[in-house]
Amino acid sequence: MIRRAGITVVVALFGLVFASVAFHHVERQSLPPLSLSYVKLVPQELGAPNVITGILLTYRAFDTLGEVAVLFMVAAGVGLVVGAGGRLGAGSHVEAREQARQASEIVRTGAQILAPLIAIFAAYIIMNGHLSAGGGFQGGAVVASCVMLLVLANPWQRLNPDFLGSAESLAGVLFVLIGVAGAILAGGFLDNRVLPLGAFGAFFSAGAIPVLSVLLGVKVGCELSVIIDGFRV
Amino acid sequence: MAELIGGILILLGAVLHFSAGLGLLRMPDPYTRMQAATKAPTLGNMLVLGGLAFYHPGWTLKLLILIYFVLMTNPVSSHALARTAYRIGIAMTPQSKVRAQPRSEA
Numbered sequence: 001m002i003r004r005a006g007i008t009v010v011v012a013l014f015g016l017v018f019a020s021v022a023f024h025h026v027e028r029q030s031l032p033p034l035s036l037s038y039v040k041l042v043p044q045e046l047g048a049p050n051v052i053t054g055i056l057l058t059y060r061a062f063d064t065l066g067e068v069a070v071l072f073m074v075a076a077g078v079g080l081v082v083g084a085g086g087r088l089g090a091g092s093h094v095e096a097r098e099q100a101r102q103a104s105e106i107v108r109t110g111a112q113i114l115a116p117l118i119a120i121f122a123a124y125i126i127m128n129g130h131l132s133a134g135g136g137f138q139g140g141a142v143v144a145s146c147v148m149l150l151v152l153a154n155p156w157q158r159l160n161p162d163f164l165g166s167a168e169s170l171a172g173v174l175f176v177l178i179g180v181a182g183a184i185l186a187g188g189f190l191d192n193r194v195l196p197l198g199a200f201g202a203f204f205s206a207g208a209i210p211v212l213s214v215l216l217g218v219k220v221g222c223e224l225s226v227i228i229d230g231f232r233v
Numbered sequence: 234m235a236e237l238i239g240g241i242l243i244l245l246g247a248v249l250h251f252s253a254g255l256g257l258l259r260m261p262d263p264y265t266r267m268q269a270a271t272k273a274p275t276l277g278n279m280l281v282l283g284g285l286a287f288y289h290p291g292w293t294l295k296l297l298i299l300i301y302f303v304l305m306t307n308p309v310s311s312h313a314l315a316r317t318a319y320r321i322g323i324a325m326t327p328q329s330k331v332r333a334q335p336r337s338e339a
Contacts, residue, residue, distance in 0.1 A: 104316055110309035117302070152313070 047197035048130045048206035054192075056135065057212045061190035065175065067137075068219055072168070075223040078230040103153045111153035118146040126217035130206040136216025143221030148228050159229045168222035171215040178208050178215075239287030246280030249273045261326040263318050271311035278303045 031039065042054035056064050103111075126139030151157065182191035192212070198205035256269025282296045282303075 104312070106309055107313050110305060114305055114309075 043200065046192055046206055046209065047200055048192075048209055049200065050130055050132060050135075053129045053135050053209060053213070054206070057129075057209045057216075058190065058192045061179065061212070064216070065179070065190070068172070068175075068216065068223075071220065071223050072172075075226045075230075078227050082230045103155065108153045111149050115146055115150055118142060118149065122146060122217070122221070126213055127203070127210065129213040130209040131203070136213045137220055139213075139217040140220025141224060143217065144224030144228060147221070147225045151228060151232060155232075159225060161226065161229070164222045164226050164229075168219050168226075171219040171222070175212060175215045175219070178212060182208070235287045235290075239284040242280050242284030242287065246277040246284065249277030249280065253277065261328060263323055264315060264325060265329075267311050267315045267318075271308060275303060275307045278307075 030036075038055060038059075039051055042048055042051045046054045046058050048054040048058075122139045122142035125134040125142060126136055129135030129139070147159070151159070178194065179190035181194045183189045186193040190212075192207035192209050195207045195211070197207050204210065250273065253269055253273035256273065257266055260266040260269050279300050282300050286293045286296045
C-alpha cells in the first residue's frame with residue numbers, strides 16, 4: 001500500500017515536470033546565431049547539402065574519430081569478456097555449437113532474399129551521407145544488421161575475424177591519413193577540401209566527406225560484426 | 234474518385250492495425266499474440282501503402298518495393314519467434330483446442 005502510494009507520488013511528480021516543460025515550451029521563430037552560421041557555412045565552405053554530415057565529418061571530425069575509437073574499445077572489450085570464456089571451455093563450446101539447431105528453411109530462404117537488399121540499402125545510406133539523411137555510422141549499423149541476419153540463418157557459419165580486423169584497421173588508418181593530408185594540404189586536420197569540392201549536390205562532391213563516410217561505414221560495420229560474433233555460442 | 238478509394242483503403246488498413254494492437258493486449262498466450270501481430274499488420278501495411286499509391290501515383294514503384302519488404306520480413310520474423318517459443322517449450326493456453334506438445338528435438 002505504502003509502495004503504491006510512493007509510486008503514485010513519483011508518477012505525479014514526473015507529470016508535473018513534463019507538464020511544465022510542455023506548457024513553457026515556445027517554438028523558436030529564428031535560428032540561434034551559432035546554428036545560423038553553421039547552416040550558412042557548411043554549404044558555402046564544404047559544399048555539402050547535409051549540414052549535419054558536414055559538421056560531423058569536417059568541423060567535428062576529430063570527435064567522430066574519438067567515437068569510432070570508443071566503439072572499437074567496446075568491440076575489444078566484448079571480445080575479451082565473452083571470448084575468454086570460449087577459450088577456457090573450448091571443448092564444451094564446440095559441442096554447444098554442434099547442438100545449435102539449423103535455422104528453418106523459411107528463415108534461410110528469407111535471409112537469402114533479404115541480405116542483398118539490406119546490403120544495397122546500407123551502401124545507399126553510406127554513399128548519400130553528404131546529400132541526405134544517412135552517413136557512415138547509420139550505414140555501418142545496417143551492414144551489421146545484414147551480418148546478424150546471415151548469422152541467424154546459418155548458425156554454423158563462422159565469421160572471419162582476421163578479415164574483419166584488418167578491414168577495420170585499414171579503414172581507420174586511411175581515415176587518419178586523410179586527416180593528416182588535410183592538415184598538410186588544406187586548412188587543418190580532417191579538412192575535407194583535400195579533394196575538389198565538385199558541383200553542389202552532385203554524387204561525387206563535398207570533397208573528402210563521401211570518402212570519410214565510406215571508411216566510417218566499413219569501420220563501424222566491422223566493429224559491430226565483431227560484437228555480434230562475440231555474443232553467439 | 235481515386236482519393237476516395239485511397240482513403241477507404243487507408244482506413245481499412247488502420248482498422249486492421251487497431252485490431253492487431255487489440256489482439257496483442259487481449260490474446261492469452263505467445264502463439265495467439267504472435268498470430269495477431271503478424272497477419273493483421275501485414276495486410277494492414279499493404280492496404281495503407283496501396284492507399285497511398287492512389288494518392289501519389291508517382292510513388293507507386295517505391296510503395297510496391299515497401300510492400301515487398303513488409304511481405305518478406307514480417308512473416309519470416311514471426312515464424313522464427315514462434316518456432317523458437319515452441320522449441321523451448323512455452324506452454325499454450327488451456328483454452329487452446331489443439332494439444333501439440335512442444336518437442337525438444339527436431
